[in-house]
Amino acid sequence: MPVNVLFSARPELWPEYEALMHLYLSDAGLDFHLATDIPADQVDYIVYAPNGGVQDFTPFTRLKAVLSLWAGVEKISGNETLTVPLARMVDGGLTQGMTEWVVGHVLRYHLGMDQHITLQDGVWTPDAPPLAQQRTVCILGLGALGEASAHALAALNFHVIGWSRTAKTIPGVTCLHGKNGLRDALSQVEIVVLLLPDTPATENTLNAETLALLPEGAKIINPGRGPLIDDEALLAALNSGQVGHATLDVFRTEPLPTEHPYWAHPNVTVTPHIASETRPVTAAQVICENIRRGEAGEPFLHLVDRKLGY
Ligand code: NDP
Numbered sequence: 001m002p003v004n005v006l007f008s009a010r011p012e013l014w015p016e017y018e019a020l021m022h023l024y025l026s027d028a029g030l031d032f033h034l035a036t037d038i039p040a041d042q043v044d045y046i047v048y049a050p051n052g053g054v055q056d057f058t059p060f061t062r063l064k065a066v067l068s069l070w071a072g073v074e075k076i077s078g079n080e081t082l083t084v085p086l087a088r089m090v091d092g093g094l095t096q097g098m099t100e101w102v103v104g105h106v107l108r109y110h111l112g113m114d115q116h117i118t119l120q121d122g123v124w125t126p127d128a129p130p131l132a133q134q135r136t137v138c139i140l141g142l143g144a145l146g147e148a149s150a151h152a153l154a155a156l157n158f159h160v161i162g163w164s165r166t167a168k169t170i171p172g173v174t175c176l177h178g179k180n181g182l183r184d185a186l187s188q189v190e191i192v193v194l195l196l197p198d199t200p201a202t203e204n205t206l207n208a209e210t211l212a213l214l215p216e217g218a219k220i221i222n223p224g225r226g227p228l229i230d231d232e233a234l235l236a237a238l239n240s241g242q243v244g245h246a247t248l249d250v251f252r253t254e255p256l257p258t259e260h261p262y263w264a265h266p267n268v269t270v271t272p273h274i275a276s277e278t279r280p281v282t283a284a285q286v287i288c289e290n291i292r293r294g295e296a297g298e299p300f301l302h303l304v305d306r307k308l309g310y
Contacts, residue, residue, distance in 0.1 A: 008052030024288035093279025141195035198225035199309035223275035
């Protein structure tokens with residue numbers, strides 16, 4: 001009997017994934033059937049995105065695993081109808097894209113690019129920016145994406161502080177964890193990057209209390225998830241000058257409603273959840289490797305801890 005793989009994600013992605021998965025599953029020597037429509041009780045694996053339509057997993061009686069195309073799994077992790085393993089996406093292309101986006105936005109702040117554009121108005125301010133080694137950047141979240149960004153910034157000589165739930169050792173990065181670690185990190189950074197998952201424990205990581213720890217005028221970059229920041233507290237901190245500027249890619253409600261104060265705020269840059277995305281060429285390999293593992297009785301890669309939510 002073939003391995004039945006249901007693709008449940010945006011339909012326009014299907015032709016590219018179908019071709020790539022066909023290639024990789026054939027290379028793995030599997031007998032398989034890939035489709036966007038398979039009777040639920042015959043499905044072995046679901047390639048999943050929240051916008052693919054599957055919400056109730058109860059009818060999938062022989063399901064072996066759900067393989068997410070997204071790195072963030074907050075929309076499925078708490079789904080009580082899902083009783084089989086859930087793997088999230090760790091994709092080299094997604095990671096590379098995020099690293100480029102984070103480094104670009106950190107450099108924008110570090111080099112003061114916006115200020116120097118005022119040269120066009122005839123204002124001549126010959127203040128060269130400091131070197132990266134004189135600038136402290138903090139990455140909240142040292143997972144697949146946070147660690148890669150931390151490495152890239154450390155390679156540019158930034159003083160990088162990373163913060164995670166558990167203790168870590170990363171060469172060139174000062175690693176902190178726990179509540180006290182967050183206090184230590186925030187009290188000395190000029191640029192904060194959020195790459196935490198959206199879980200009950202990470203909600204409002206940046207709130208009135210933690211924002212007050214930052215040196216005045218600190219910059220915030222959020223490509224993680226909207227709920228990581230208390231929006232009211234951030235707006236208050238922006239208005240008081242406690243936070244100098246924020247670049248926000250993700251929001252509690254997406255698309256960001258047109259009336260939201262972030263759009264018009266002079267010290268906020270809004271980007272439309274484009275920091276990075278899963279790249280089919282590399283992601284299809286990760287999905288197919290997990291199907292191969294499932295069929296060989298080997299442990300799945302990148303399993304989500306459903307209790308922790310990431
Ligand atoms: P990972 O699961 O690999 O890493 C998560 C990191 O967050 C880990 O270091 C983890 O700590 C840390 N963490 C989790 N909970 C806590 C906590 N309570 N306190 C402190 N640290 C915590 O995730 P990824 O790096 O792959 O992705 C991060 C997020 O990026 C995704 O969840 C998603 O929301 C977002 N994303 C955004 C995209 C965009 O385009 N804007 C694209 C892709 C992802 P530990 O290491 O100790 O477990």
